Amino acid sequence: MVKRLRVDPIAEAKRQWLAHGWDAAADGMTTVISLVRAQQLAFARIDAALRPLDLTFARFELLRMLAFTREGRIPLASAVARLQVHATSVTSTVERLARDGLVRREPHPTDGRAALLVLTDAGRARVDEATTALNAVFADLGFDDGDERELVRIIARFRRNAGDFADPAPQPPPL
Template sequence: MAKRLSVDPIAEAKRQWEDHGWSDAATGMTAVTSLMRAQQLALASVERALKPFSLSFARFEMLRLLAFTREGRLPLASAVRRLQVHPASVTNTVDRLRRDGLVEKEPHPEDGRAAVLVLTDAGRTTVEEATLALNAVFAELGMAHDDEVELVRILARYRRAAGDFADPGPTPRPL
């Protein structure tokens, strides 16, 4: 971890923004910069936890997604949608997981152009052990539980407003 600074550089950047006449954008700049720095800190903790398993967070997410399915199988296109990343990134992740024997790729049974990802036994063991290590990180983020809940709510509102997802529509009553 880097040496602790005596001044919050983001607070200093906000002061500079205001001093340069950009007060109308200073709070937004501070919010974005704070989000980006928090992401760096969180990712560093996650990477430390996953390092013993030779996994990146992207590779862990793919394994965990497959492990959440009933049979450890998922069409590649479904994985792309659920992980919200570019198809090329998913392909790269899958290629690395295949190389390490953690997933296999099989032809889709109904669509000859598509593929199905299959979690191997080694992949299941790895993701279960890695999940335990990550849960230790998630359980001790260093902030109060109520702050975590509020942070998630704030970020969900931000993500929704940015078009990341839509609230589910009302469920029709059964006939």
């Protein structure tokens, strides 16, 4: 449970920014700090939902990604690219999941240097249970109607402008 503060520390930080003459940066600072705090609050709820299943969000993401594949397997390099985290982090996550019997590594059938990650039956059962727990969190975030879509739209625009992704090419390609 989050301890409710009597004063919004982000509003106070903005007041201080303005008092120090940093007006041009005050809204940006407030936006960044608000996003960081929102992430902390969201992760606290996610962690509480996953803790009984002995999963972190990173382990859940890897399991869910494997479960979404047709055969429950993916090359390790593809997992690194899709999760957008450092290879060392993915390797650490895979080691923990393998130790728990939720995934296994197999040699890649055509590339002797690569490994495949394979979802086990126990891993599929655990990720399905975790997804149910997280869907309860996702279904009631506390936003008003339409706020979630608007927030995602705004953040997507920020991400696109920051170079995180490109809009898809028009289909069919122009002549």
